[in-house]
Amino acid sequence: MSFLAPLFLAGIAAVALPLLFHLARRTPRARLRFPSLMFLVPTTPRLTRRNRLEHWLLLALRCLALALLAFGFARPFLKETDTAADGGGRIRRQVVLVDRSASLRRDGAWTATLARVDDLVRAATPSDRMAVIAFTRTPVTVLTFAEGASLTPAERAALVRQRLERQPPGWEGTQLGQGLIAAAEALTEEPVQVERDGAREVVLVSDLQSGARLDALQAFEWPAEVTVRLEAIEVRPAGNAGLQAVVPPADQETVDEAPVRVRVTNSADATVERFQVGWALRSGEPVPGGDVDAYVPAGQSRWVTLPRRPQAGLERVTLRGDAHAFDNTTWVAETERERVRVLYLGSEDPADAREPLYFLQRALPANARRQFVLTAMRGDIMDTEPLVSAAWLVAGDAVAGATATALRAEIEGGKSLLLVPKTLEAARAWVTWLGGEPGAVRQERASRYAMWGEIDFRSSVFAPFADPRFGDFTKIHVWAYRAIDPVALPGARVLARFDTGDPALLQIPLGRGTVWLLTSGWHPADSQLGVSSKFVPLLWSLLEASGAIRADSPPAIVGEPVTLDPALDLAQAIRPNGAIEALTPGATRFDRTHEPGLYRFVGRRGTQRVVVELDPGETRTEVLAPDELEQRGVRLATTATAAKADRTGVSPDAPALVAEGRQKLWRWFLGATLAVVLLETLVAARTRRAASPVEGVTP
């Protein structure tokens, strides 16, 4: 049996203590509190041989408990494992995991990382198997086990340095969990003969920022034979602050541009708490007079509202007062107001409060982001240009002839149409246009009123109303509607029904487009929908479902894909540094967001601008507590071993450490100690009971 901490064996000397106590017991322990000693004279204690021999069992138990405890603390492990690990020619495998995330862009961090990796690679013996993996969001192998096996340590070091220098820290976040998993898998997958299987170790060279992501480790069972040694890169000065743009709320109703807000985050180890935030030119130079003071205590974040852009075209915001500049810039895209053309096919007067058009034009107000251009056109006029230019179509009256044909072509081409037939005739005409039987339509006039009853909240139109707080449509009274048998319309899906069971809203696919059919109008003659609080949200929901308006692009994170708007038919991507990339036709995502900044995607039908930001976790540069890794199952090398390894560059105790960690013999020793202590307590209690109760005052 060998010991990992043999110094603790010196604790066995403590068995002398109970021996001394037992010898000292020659003087009586029984003590009596007496009123006064003024009449007493001391007596010389009488010693007998029997006195010294009594309680030998207690003495033995106490000595045994101390000895067991000392053995336990010495961390024993079985010798045969130990011998093999030391001298049996076992092969040690090591993966050096190098962090090259954005936080390593701080001054001196990368140089220190390269030097530390160099030391580690050189310190390995030629028989050691070594691989080097660099990671940010994804791990990349720098040196494989196979490459390393054929090289001397010096050659390995030179090759690793050369390759790492070609891959300086990027802008991506730290997926430490992914990196550790890749290293552990590389170690477990590397084949070695069973009898030569030695220690397996991951040496993590990183600044160990607390913003590193460890989520991936949650679903990974860490291999028992792999230990992790932390090689922390210290960066001076400590502390770091960062900047992120805050997306303005989507329901901004003002026509003016919304105020720009940014979030300033300060790391927990920061010493600086006062910063300035302001607009900056493309070159990074601050715009004079536009700074806002921000006071952010360490470990907290604050929103800062910026003044309006002093001049058009400013899209860069910088943070000043922080020692590390890598995360001190964010971008706020200058929004262009979107013009959405809506075509209403109907013949009514826009000022007539009894007609649907009157309500429609009031349900589409302009705001800072978009402006609706509502055009009304009679359905029997032969003019296809408005049909082509409109993003969304609403029809009250029936259409005929070439207009009907052109309309069908537009819908089948991908547009959406909302049908609101005001009369039975119009309804029948539209059903015929949709390929249904006109006989399936009849006029219904409720004796009292009908209500919206059964609603399909799983559909995209009603999904925003799924919350019970918003899902009550029963307050909308319906006086008249056109009852349509949905079976008569090919592919029709009923999204809402009246309490009578007749459909209220139908969704009918037509080519690549969609037709929505409201069987009752929103104008007062048909229902109260136009004056209901549900009208505008329902209309916007239909607009979004039809693709006529698009949701705002939230800022993306470096390395994450950006979703592209297919309606814009985008062809080119302009990167923040001005480089132009061609996009594949019909692409719906852009993956190559390697650096932060403002990306512009240009297409035939418009431009999409997306801000790509640094991972906010990179700002949190305070050191990660090793407990965080242990809580996720990662087995860390002990501090003592790490310190030793720090001096030598390698961990010579690693096989012993692994053996000891696997066997955990100290648990048995601790358990035996507890058992002996328990036995000692019982024996002592019995002995005490047997002795005369002199402690009491009973004579």
Add this chain to the structure above:
Amino acid sequence: MSALGASTSSAAGAGRRGFIDPRALMRIGSLELRARVVVEGFWNGLHRSPFHGFSAEFTEYRPYSAGDDPRYVDWRVLARSDRVYIKKFEDETNLRCHLLVDRSRSMDYGSAGVTKADYASTLAATLAQFLQRQGDAVGLMTFDERVREYLPARARSNHLRQLLLALDRPIEGRATDLVAPLEHILTLVRKRGLLVLVSDFLAPLDQLEASLTTLATCGHELLVFHLVDPAEASLSYTSPLLFEDLETERTLFVDPEVARAGYRARFTAHLEAVRRSCERQGVAHHLLSTDEPLELALFAFLKTRQHRAKSVRGARPAGGGQA
């Protein structure tokens, strides 16, 4: 030991029947209740006893005859029976009694479930209640190495409660000084009265007699209750022990088998020295063992008082007492 045996065994042998065992009495948590239990029993027994009360002591009724002071007509008897009687008194002044109770650590010793401190507190409370029932004023002074608490003598009913509270406080003292409280009481009590000293007298006796002389000179009547624990008196332990002084915390290894004879001799000599000091100064000295009923102490108290009353009466010219 012979002194202890002589003084307690006769009284105990005569009076233990029907009295409350101190161990049973001490199980009553409230000091007030303990004192009341003793006094009630004693009071009821008093009617059958030859003892009478003392201060403002009524001795007899005498039919009124012309020339008697009408102040001493018992108006209640007149109202009830329409007969005129004159009350006769021993002494028309009320008694002022001060209880001096030792609260040093040595009192916190008890071998049979009753500590000397508990016994002393109950004794003092019993005396206080007894005296208060008679309308006498009772004061209290507790002491150890210094005077801890002083309550002047009063006859008010709520005064008894304060007195009991003071007696119920935990013991704090580290040593016993018998001289300081006696000297201190002289500065506080100007009027002559009765002083009852309850202590175990486990302290040097050098200055004790001098203090007793001073008190006697000042006209105070002094009554001493000397408390002794039975185990303390006999040192009846069998195995060798480490004895720890309750007051000084000094330890001493003693084999009782070896040390017993010498201890008893020294202890008895000490008791005898206290008794002789008291005797020389005309101070009534009662040795009480903590396993004796408290009623015996009350009897001793009354007996002493009566004896003194007789001696006073005898000393007075004929026709003395009340007039």
